[in-house]
Amino acid sequence: MLAYVRKNISEVEYKTWLEPVKNLGVQEGSLVLGVRNSFAQEWFRKHYQELLEDALRSLGAQNPQVSFQVLPASQDALLLPSDPPPAPASPAGGRSAGTPPPAAGDNRKSLNPKYTFENFVVGPNNNLAHAAALAVAESPGRAYNPLFIYGDVGLGKTHLMHAVGHYIAERFPDKRIEYVSTETFTNELINAIREDKTTQFRNRYRSVDLLLVDDIQFLAGKERTQEEFFHTFNALYESHKQIILSSDRPPKDIQTLEGRLRSRFEWGLITDIQSPEFETRVAILKMNAEQGGINIPQDVLELVARQVTSNIRELEGALMRVVAFSSLNNVPFSRMVAAKALSNVFAPQEVKVEMIDVLRQVAAHYGLTPDVVRGSGRAREVVLPRQIAQYLIRDLTDHSLPEIGQFFGRDHSTVMHAINKVGDQIVKDAELREAVGTLRRAIQLEPDSDHLT
Numbered sequence: 001m002l003a004y005v006r007k008n009i010s011e012v013e014y015k016t017w018l019e020p021v022k023n024l025g026v027q028e029g030s031l032v033l034g035v036r037n038s039f040a041q042e043w044f045r046k047h048y049q050e051l052l053e054d055a056l057r058s059l060g061a062q063n064p065q066v067s068f069q070v071l072p073a074s075q076d077a078l079l080l081p082s083d084p085p086p087a088p089a090s091p092a093g094g095r096s097a098g099t100p101p102p103a104a105g106d107n108r109k110s111l112n113p114k115y116t117f118e119n120f121v122v123g124p125n126n127n128l129a130h131a132a133a134l135a136v137a138e139s140p141g142r143a144y145n146p147l148f149i150y151g152d153v154g155l156g157k158t159h160l161m162h163a164v165g166h167y168i169a170e171r172f173p174d175k176r177i178e179y180v181s182t183e184t185f186t187n188e189l190i191n192a193i194r195e196d197k198t199t200q201f202r203n204r205y206r207s208v209d210l211l212l213v214d215d216i217q218f219l220a221g222k223e224r225t226q227e228e229f230f231h232t233f234n235a236l237y238e239s240h241k242q243i244i245l246s247s248d249r250p251p252k253d254i255q256t257l258e259g260r261l262r263s264r265f266e267w268g269l270i271t272d273i274q275s276p277e278f279e280t281r282v283a284i285l286k287m288n289a290e291q292g293g294i295n296i297p298q299d300v301l302e303l304v305a306r307q308v309t310s311n312i313r314e315l316e317g318a319l320m321r322v323v324a325f326s327s328l329n330n331v332p333f334s335r336m337v338a339a340k341a342l343s344n345v346f347a348p349q350e351v352k353v354e355m356i357d358v359l360r361q362v363a364a365h366y367g368l369t370p371d372v373v374r375g376s377g378r379a380r381e382v383v384l385p386r387q388i389a390q391y392l393i394r395d396l397t398d399h400s401l402p403e404i405g406q407f408f409g410r411d412h413s414t415v416m417h418a419i420n421k422v423g424d425q426i427v428k429d430a431e432l433r434e435a436v437g438t439l440r441r442a443i444q445l446e447p448d449s450d451h452l453t
C-alpha cells in the first residue's frame with residue numbers, strides 16, 4: 001500500500017505523514033492505521049483516506065475501507081523524520097504515472113482533483129501561462145494549438161494542464177481527456193511493441209479530444225517514441241483536437257529533438273512559468289493552509305515563504321513540516337516553530353522570540369485565545385495568564401516595560417506590578433514555577449521541555 005501511496009504524493013509528504021503510520025490490523029472489515037494524535041487523524045481522513053483506499057483497491061480489495069486510530073503515547077516514539085530533503089519528484093512521480101486510460105464516462109480519471117483553476121494562485125510569474133491555459137480551456141482546439149508550457153521543476157506546469165482538463169471535463173462530459181507523462185508514453189509504447197499491440201496504442205492516443213503530455217523534454221534521443229508521437233500529434237492536430245505540452249525548457253533547447261517535431265511544438269503558443277515572487281508564495285501557502293482548515297499566522301507563512309524560494313512543491317512540503325511539527329509537539333504556530341521545523345531541511349534561520357510568540361504560547365497553554373489574554377477581562381483565569389505572559393516577555397525579549405504595556409494596552413506600572421507579582425509567587429508556589437518553566441522552554445523550543453519530548 002505504501003508503495004502505491006508513495007507514487008502519488010510528494011516525498012516530503014510521504015516522509016512526514018505516511019512513513020510513521022502503524023498497521024493495527026483489520027477490524028470489522030476496515031484496515032485500521034495508527035496515527036500519532038487527533039490532529040493527524042483528522043488530517044488523514046481529509047487528505048489520505050481516498051488514496052489509501054485506492055491503494056487497497058489496487059491490491060485487489062473489493063470494498064476497501066481504511067480508518068485511523070490515535071496511538072497511545074508510548075507507541076508514538078517517532079517525532080519527525082530528520083532526513084535530508086528529498087530530491088525533486090522524478091518525472092515519473094505524481095498521480096499521473098502509469099495511470100490507466102479513463103474509463104468510459106469518467107473523463108477525469110487521469111487528472112489530479114486538486115489541480116484546478118480555482119486552486120491555482122495567479123501571480124506575475126505565471127499570469128501569461130494561466131491566461132493561455134484558460135483561453136485553451138474555453139476554446140479547445142481553436143485558441144492555441146498546441147499550447148506549450150515550460151518552466152523549472154515544481155512551478156505548476158502539471159497543475160495548469162490538469163486545470164484545463166477539469167475545465168473541459170466539466171463542460172463537455174463526453175470529451176475524452178488523456179494526461180500522460182512522456183515517460184509513461186514511452187513505456188507504454190515499448191510494451192505495445194513487445195506485445196504486438198501498437199494498433200491499440202495508436203487508437204487510444206489518437207482518439208482523445210484533449211491530450212496533455214508532461215515533461216516532453218524526455219522525448220530527446222528517443223527516435224521511435226518521437227516517430228510515434230509525431231503521428232499522434234498530426235492525427236490530433238488535423239482533427240482540431242487540443243494538445244498541451246509541458247517541458248522544463250523551450251522546444252528550441254530540447255537537444256536531439258527532430259526538426260519536424262520541434263517546429264510543430266512551435267506552431268501554437270509557447271509560454272513559460274517563472275519562479276514565484278514572495279507575495280505569490282505567501283498567497284499559495286495561505287491557500288494551502290485554508291484548504292487544510294488550518295489557521296496559520298501571516299508572519300509564520302512569510303517565514304516559510306522566505307525560506308523556500310523557487311520550487312512550489314518544496315514550498316508546500318515545508319508548510320506541511322511546520323504543521324506537523326507544531327501539532328506533534330503541541331506548540332502553537334510561531335516563527336520559531338517554523339524555523340525549528342525547517343532547520344534540518346533548509347539552511348537554519350535565527351529567529352528571535354517576539355511578544356506575540358509568548359502571548360500565543362501562554363494563551364494556548366491555558367486554553368484561551370491571544371485576544372482574550374490581551375483583552376480587558378478581570379477574571380482570575382485570564383488575569384494570571386496575562387501576568388505570566390508579561391513576565392515571560394520581559395524575561396525572553398528585549399522589550400521595555402512601556403513597550404510591553406503598549407502591547408497589552410496598559411501602562412508600564414501595571415506591567416511592572418504583574419512582573420513583580422509573578423516573580424514573588426514563583427518562589428512560593430511550586431505549581432506556578434513549573435508552569436512558567438514549561439512555558440519558557442516551550443517558547444524557546446528547548447528539547448527537554450515537557451512539550452518537546
Ligand SMILES: Nc1ncnc2c1ncn2[C@@H]1O[C@H](COP(=O)(O)OP(=O)(O)OP(=O)(O)O)[C@@H](O)[C@H]1O
Pocket residue numbers: 088089091115119120121122126151152153154155156157158159160214215248284312313316
Ligand atoms: N500557482 C500555483 N498555485 C497553487 N499551487 C501551485 C501553483 N503552482 C504550483 N502549485 C503547486 O505546486 C506543486 C507542484 O506543481 P506541479 O506538479 O504542477 O509542477 P510542475 O511544474 O509540473 O513540476 P515538474 O517539472 O516536477 O513536473 C503542486 O502541488 C501544485 O498544486
